[in-house]
Amino acid sequence: MVRNGPLGVSFSTPGLAAAIPRRPFLFADSEWQCYNEKASQRRAAMKDRDSIQIGQVQGVNWIRLIGKGTYTHSACFHEIVEEFFQQHSRQVVVDLTRCSYLDSTFLGCLVRLFRQYHTPPGKRFVIVATEQKQVQLFASSQLQRFLIFDNAHAADTNSWDEVEIMWTDARTLGRHVMQCHRTIGELNIPDADKFARIAEHLAAELPPEA
Structure with missing residues (x-):
C-alpha cells in the first residue's frame, strides 16, 4: 500500500518564515519544478522496488522479478509457477532482466522449478537473462551450469500486474x-x-x- 507523505518541500508561509529556515531548491527554477522532480523520483523508486509482476505475451504467462529476490518472495514465486502449470500452461517465462540479486533460497527455488518443469513433454520453464545478468546473479554460486537461459529481450508489454506478497505460516x-x-x-x-x-x-x- 502506498501512502502519500510529505515531499520535503517548504513553501513560504506567513508568520513561519522566521521560525523555519527555507530549504534551498538546487538546480530548480521554481518550487513547482522541484516538487515535480521529487514526485518523479518517488515514482521511479516505486517502479523499481523489490516486487514480483505477472503478465501475458501472446498467450504465454510471464513472471518478472524486479530488484532483489529473497526468501520473502521465493515461496510466493514458487506458488505462482505451480498455479500456472496446474492451469495447463504450456510455458512459463521468468524474466530476470531487471533483477539485481538472488539469495540462496530463491536460487534453489529456480533450480527446483527448472528440474520439475523444463523437461516434461509439453511444458517448459524458461528463464530470460542476458549473459551479463547471468554472471551477476549466478556466477558466485555456479548454479548457471544447471539452468538453461534464453537471451531474448524482456517482454514487450506494459500490462504487468504486481503480485501482493502474502506471508505464509x-x-x-x-x-x-x-x-x-x-x-x-x-x-x-x-x-x-x-x-x-x-x-x-x-x-x-x-x-x-x-
Missing part, C-alpha cells in the same frame, strides 16, 4: 527454505556440503505441525 515457509537449500546441496558445486548442512539444520528447526 512459519512451518510452510521454513519447509520451502529447507527444500531450496537441500536442492543446492545435491548439486556438484564447491559449497554443496554447506548447503546440505543448512538444509539439515532447517529441517530440525521446523515448527511442529498445527
Whole structure:
C-alpha cells in the first residue's frame, strides 16, 4: 500500500518564515519544478522496488522479478509457477532482466522449478537473462551450469500486474527454505556440503505441525 507523505518541500508561509529556515531548491527554477522532480523520483523508486509482476505475451504467462529476490518472495514465486502449470500452461517465462540479486533460497527455488518443469513433454520453464545478468546473479554460486537461459529481450508489454506478497505460516515457509537449500546441496558445486548442512539444520528447526 502506498501512502502519500510529505515531499520535503517548504513553501513560504506567513508568520513561519522566521521560525523555519527555507530549504534551498538546487538546480530548480521554481518550487513547482522541484516538487515535480521529487514526485518523479518517488515514482521511479516505486517502479523499481523489490516486487514480483505477472503478465501475458501472446498467450504465454510471464513472471518478472524486479530488484532483489529473497526468501520473502521465493515461496510466493514458487506458488505462482505451480498455479500456472496446474492451469495447463504450456510455458512459463521468468524474466530476470531487471533483477539485481538472488539469495540462496530463491536460487534453489529456480533450480527446483527448472528440474520439475523444463523437461516434461509439453511444458517448459524458461528463464530470460542476458549473459551479463547471468554472471551477476549466478556466477558466485555456479548454479548457471544447471539452468538453461534464453537471451531474448524482456517482454514487450506494459500490462504487468504486481503480485501482493502474502506471508505464509512459519512451518510452510521454513519447509520451502529447507527444500531450496537441500536442492543446492545435491548439486556438484564447491559449497554443496554447506548447503546440505543448512538444509539439515532447517529441517530440525521446523515448527511442529498445527
